[in-house]
Amino acid sequence: MMWKKRAKQAVLIAIGTLVVAIAALAWLWSDRPNLDDIAWPAPTIASAAIADSVTATWLGVTTLLFDDGETQILVDGFFSRPSLADVVLDRPVENDAATINYVLNEFRMRRLAAIIPVHSHFDHAMDVGAIANRTSASVLGSASTTEIARGAGVPEDQTITVAENQPYKFGRFTVTLLHSRHAPIGWRGSVPLAGTIDAPLTPPQPVSAWREGGSYTVVIEHPQGTTIVQASAGLAGAALSKVPADVVMLGVFGLETLGKSYAEQYWQGFVTATGADSVYPIHFDDYTRPFGDVIPGPKFLGDLTTTASWLDGFRKRWDNDAQLFMPEFGRPIALYAQPVPET
Numbered sequence: 001m002m003w004k005k006r007a008k009q010a011v012l013i014a015i016g017t018l019v020v021a022i023a024a025l026a027w028l029w030s031d032r033p034n035l036d037d038i039a040w041p042a043p044t045i046a047s048a049a050i051a052d053s054v055t056a057t058w059l060g061v062t063t064l065l066f067d068d069g070e071t072q073i074l075v076d077g078f079f080s081r082p083s084l085a086d087v088v089l090d091r092p093v094e095n096d097a098a099t100i101n102y103v104l105n106e107f108r109m110r111r112l113a114a115i116i117p118v119h120s121h122f123d124h125a126m127d128v129g130a131i132a133n134r135t136s137a138s139v140l141g142s143a144s145t146t147e148i149a150r151g152a153g154v155p156e157d158q159t160i161t162v163a164e165n166q167p168y169k170f171g172r173f174t175v176t177l178l179h180s181r182h183a184p185i186g187w188r189g190s191v192p193l194a195g196t197i198d199a200p201l202t203p204p205q206p207v208s209a210w211r212e213g214g215s216y217t218v219v220i221e222h223p224q225g226t227t228i229v230q231a232s233a234g235l236a237g238a239a240l241s242k243v244p245a246d247v248v249m250l251g252v253f254g255l256e257t258l259g260k261s262y263a264e265q266y267w268q269g270f271v272t273a274t275g276a277d278s279v280y281p282i283h284f285d286d287y288t289r290p291f292g293d294v295i296p297g298p299k300f301l302g303d304l305t306t307t308a309s310w311l312d313g314f315r316k317r318w319d320n321d322a323q324l325f326m327p328e329f330g331r332p333i334a335l336y337a338q339p340v341p342e343t
């Protein structure tokens, strides 16, 4: 019968289209830049200098552990690493207790005074409550961040909902959160998973439950120097032009997809305007990989090789004295000890 034949054909075409689409997506996902093609050197410093200097240890994505030997501060807290399937299917995920315990022990976070997420998306703030519960650190962030801590059962006196532009002291560190913008990398220039978290957030939850809740530029001052952490590639606010800095941790996720002139404005706002002499790109690794795996994200989400060539060009044009460095996972960077590039 004719209609049966037609139906069979339609099903075959649908299956064929689906197979091609899945194959195309799999190819897009696996098409990655090679870290070896990027010429940024790792900072090399004598270990004696590390002992005396404020250090920052990059723990993947934009999680950074600052330490001056007395006080530790964690910017972001993301160790659980939901898988690609968890993210794509938006299925409920839990904090990964075993990984969190391992990281706190391995990186000796025994003097942690504060946990400061740059915004409340899962790839920045998912574990802040779980970390606070295992330490005595305060969680400092937006009202949405406070709801993440509450949902994890962090005591109220261990949470601080920040006032923008107000300095907070932790040991010899002074931390100020400036109003910032998230990179407009969502559909038609929107911010993905925008909005706020308005009630205590208790996992398991789908990753989409962690809403942005406002973004911050984090300024970390210390008698030795000043570091700015800009985790998301949103353009600088006006307040930043009055903040001189030595080091900038510059989030580059999605930057290439926003175009070269956007990237140039981004560079000028955070590097040229602050006069920083060391720049460490961050947020270039695939955040669906397990903790400790540093693999650049797929090219279609922002090609790191292109980003790197743009940043090199901006540096030569605007900030010839500045150096771009590739952070090494888990290895302390002596922030103010004049790192020398490997030759």
Ligand SMILES: [Zn+2]
Residues within 6 Å of the ligand: 119, 121, 182, 232
């Ligand atoms: Zn985000």
